[in-house]
Amino acid sequence: MLKQYLKKTTALVLFGMVGFMAVAQSNSTTKEKPKPRILVSSDIGGTDPDDFQSMIHLMMYSDLFQIEGLVSSPFGDGRKKHFLDMIDLYEKDFPKLTTHNKNLTNPNDLRKVCKQGTIPSAPFKGYSTATEGSEWIIKCAKQKNNQPLWVLVWGGLEDLAQALHDSPEIEKKIKVYWIGGPNKKWSINAYSYIAKNHPNLWMIEANATYRGWIIDSESPKEISSEAYYGNYIQGRGAMGKAFKNYYNGNVKMGDTPSLAYLMNGDPNNPLTDSWGGSFTPINRSSRNVFERNTTIKDTVAAYAVLEWRFKGPKMNVPKDSACFIFEAGGQKWPGYCLGEGVYAVRYSSKKQETCTYVTTSSIPELNEQKGQFVSTIPWPGKQTPDDYKLGKHWYGDRQEPELFLEQQQGAKTISKFRSEFLLDWAKRWEWLN
Structure with missing residues (x-):
């Protein structure tokens, strides 16, 4: 009788230990953060x-x-x-x-x-x-x-x-x-x-x-x-x-x-x-749209989206065709035809600086457009109507x-x-x- 009681008790203890270990392991797994x-x-x-x-x-x-x-x-x-x-x-x-x-x-x-x-x-x-x-x-x-x-x-x-x-x-x-x-x-x-x-x-x-x-x-x-x-x-x-x-x-x-x-x-x-x-x-994300050449009196935020739009001839070319080159700081970016005689280029200054730019193009109206601007920190800078609104x-x-x-x-x-x-x-x- 005593032997039978001990056997049952031992079995119950072992079963309980296994159950506890399983729960503990499950909780440990649950708590473990998944890899990103x-x-x-x-x-x-x-x-x-x-x-x-x-x-x-x-x-x-x-x-x-x-x-x-x-x-x-x-x-x-x-x-x-x-x-x-x-x-x-x-x-x-x-x-x-x-x-x-x-x-x-x-x-x-x-x-x-x-x-x-x-x-x-x-x-x-x-x-x-x-x-x-x-x-x-x-x-x-x-x-x-x-x-x-x-x-x-x-x-x-x-x-x-x-x-x-x-x-x-x-x-x-x-x-x-x-x-x-x-x-x-x-x-x-x-x-x-x-x-x-x-x-x-x-x-x-x-x-x-x-x-x-x-x-x-x-x-x-x-x-x-x-x-x-x-x-x-x-x-x-x-x-x-x-x-x-x-x-x-x-x-x-x-x-x-x-x-x-x-x-x-x-x-x-x-x-x-x-x-x-x-x-x-x-x-908001700082953005400035200019329909003119900028000067040293124009101050923008570093890292802002800067966009210049120039008037030119109405040409029979697809929209988004590259039609001129914008050069600033010794580096060059393509400018594009937006249609209806409007041409545009975007740029962003990576630091506070005084920047000078010039354009080159076989289209006379887009050639040698020159200007300057001053970029400052911090970013975003002063709010403008052109800013991108963010969530x-x-x-x-x-x-x-x-x-x-x-x-x-x-x-x-x-x-x-x-x-x-x-x-x-x-x-x-x-x-x-």
């Missing part, structure tokens, strides 16, 4: 080598993300091949890396999601024709998933604008962190299309905050841009060897804050601290004077985490020692 779904749109291989550095960083932290797309959206000579070249380097280091972290993404899985996006910049209307990259954005965004797709834009907005034009409903399924600034200048028409037609997009527009990675005046010397390579990267694997090819190994990685934003902090609340900065809601989920650089780093608005919201971030990365470089 990300798609990177990059101008890797284009005009700025820092995307190569950011790609190395992404692959070394690939265990933290569901990487659903790597879209080549270049300005310049960048192509999908440049993604694939970096993955080849990662593959060489992969066996050693996975002895320390078995959850890193397999190189072949990364190759499968590499897509070629648009090569030319968007015309005045802001979109053109679908690309492999824009269609992939749509496909990923439409997947049935409780999580949003984070679109991290390291260059131009062309493929994102095309995707939103072709499938407007994805606006509600994505969240965007865009490294603007100079990229806004090159991608001004695509930006204008999105701001005008998709103001309710969930968007972080980082025009200056990201420079908290680049400006290292407040960092310890051992992790300065020049010293970090020698102290933590040199001699470590194929990726470490290749890192020297970009800015001579000086750490720039101006696009990495978009990724770091998802690594540390609450990404659903841009107002709070994170490795990728903190931001403020903005309900409640568009965020920009913080404007408090104490958060400026040099002339860069909001940059201190990132620079204060620079040491923490880079020393964390140094631990992963040690895996390749």
Whole structure:
């Protein structure tokens, strides 16, 4: 009788323990945060080598993300091949890396999601024709998933604008962190299309905050841009060897804050601290439309959309045909025919400056149009009737004077985490020692 009682008691205890462990395991699984779904749109291989550095960083932290797309959206000579070249380097280091972290993404899985996006910049209307990259954005965004797709834009907005034009409903399924600034200048028409037609997009527009990675005046010397390579990267694997090819190994990685934003902090609340900065809601995007040549008396906000419209002959050419060149700061942009004898060009200044411009064209009325303007900070600047009105989920650089780093608005919201971030990365470089 006693034996039977003990057997029953033991069985009940064991059953209870198994049940408790199952519940505990279930609760643990429930509480575990899912990995963010990300798609990177990059101008890797284009005009700025820092995307190569950011790609190395992404692959070394690939265990933290569901990487659903790597879209080549270049300005310049960048192509999908440049993604694939970096993955080849990662593959060489992969066996050693996975002895320390078995959850890193397999190189072949990364190759499968590499897509070629648009090569030319968007015309005045802001979109053109679908690309492999824009269609992939749509496909990923439409997947049935409780999580949003984070679109991290390291260059131009062309493929994102095309995707939103072709499938407007994805606006509600994505969240965007865009490294603007100079990229806004090159991608001004695509930006204008999105701001005008998709103001309710969930968007972080980082025009200056990201420079908290680049400006290292407040960092310890051992992790300065020049010293970090020698102290933590040199001699470590194929990726470490290749890192020297970009800015001579000086750490720039101006696009990495978009990724770091998802690594540390609450990404659903841009107002709070994170490795990728903190931001403020903005309900408008500065825009100025001029139907005349501007002068030094004209003051605009840095990062504003500037649009000049000129009168010319009524020509039998398709709308959005490039008919003149606008040159400012030694760089050139196409100007377009809008029809009915109206021609226009857009530009955005990436800093506070006094800028001089001139046009060239075979059309006499559009040739040698000259002018100046002065751009100032912070952004958005003084309100104008031309501003794009934005929804409640568009965020920009913080404007408090104490958060400026040099002339860069909001940059201190990132620079204060620079040491923490880079020393964390140094631990992963040690895996390749």
